[in-house]
Amino acid sequence: MIDTITLEVARYRPEQETEPTFERFEVPFNKDWVVLDALNYIKDRLDGSLSYRWSCRMGVCGSCGMMVNGEPKLTCATFLSKYVPGPIRVEPLRYFPVVRDLAVEMTDFMDKLKSVKPWIIRQEERPLSEGEYLQTPVQLDNYKQFSMCINCMICYAACPVYGLDHHFIGPAALALAQRYNMDSRDQGTDERLDLLSQHEGIWGCTFVGECTKACPKNVDPAGAIQQYKLKAATEWFKSFLMPWGRK
Ligand code: SF4
Ligand code: FES
CATH class of the missing domain: 1.10.1060.10 (Alpha-helical ferredoxin)
Known part of the structure; x- marks a missing residue:
């Protein structure tokens, strides 16, 4: 069993970048964690400037949709364990303009x-x-x-x-x-x-x-x-x- 897993997270900060880039983060691997838990870990412990939407963490509010390894997913219902050994690429929802990092224009x-x-x-x-x-x-x-x-x-x-x-x-x-x-x-x-x-x-x-x-x-x-x-x-x-x- 692995201890950590790598997330490649799309970043786009319009005040400092003209094009989206990817940033790699190493997060603890916990088999009960979903992709949203890993993003929250990054935001709480590694880079508080990461922007994305979520609310309910239980597949009800509909706000945590992102591309995970090229597929559109609710990140609160998508387990890290599905992507072992990684890396897991997380991007904003395809076909929508990006406002910042993983947040799109609705x-x-x-x-x-x-x-x-x-x-x-x-x-x-x-x-x-x-x-x-x-x-x-x-x-x-x-x-x-x-x-x-x-x-x-x-x-x-x-x-x-x-x-x-x-x-x-x-x-x-x-x-x-x-x-x-x-x-x-x-x-x-x-x-x-x-x-x-x-x-x-x-x-x-x-x-x-x-x-x-x-x-x-x-x-x-x-x-x-x-x-x-x-x-x-x-x-x-x-x-x-x-x-x-x-x-
Ligand atoms: S995938 Fe489309 S139809 Fe299904 S819940 Fe989300 S917005 Fe509604
Ligand atoms: S956080 Fe509400 S649906 Fe995922």
């Missing part, structure tokens, strides 16, 4: 989430006196999988289509749209479909499926996109047969 991702109208849309609201909108366990199951997303952006770092075209709305935003489309209380599918049927929406996806493989929460964004494509194709066919109305 604005594009947040804008994409917002653009799919991720809220319940009603054509007609019921008066409060009629009570809440009830839902059966089966109706909940219809969309529950898509609601498990923690916005970690790992599926974007895994998606070659997003890598080539940043206008592509991307896997998590499409899964989020489907989370609301499949909700029995929602009546906004057509509104979202108009937006997402554009090239940058569902049709940009060439079904590589890497998003679903990489997702740490089993959300299956690739499945959501396929469902969406089927729906869009059906609606197009209906509008062709019945041009007077799309319902």
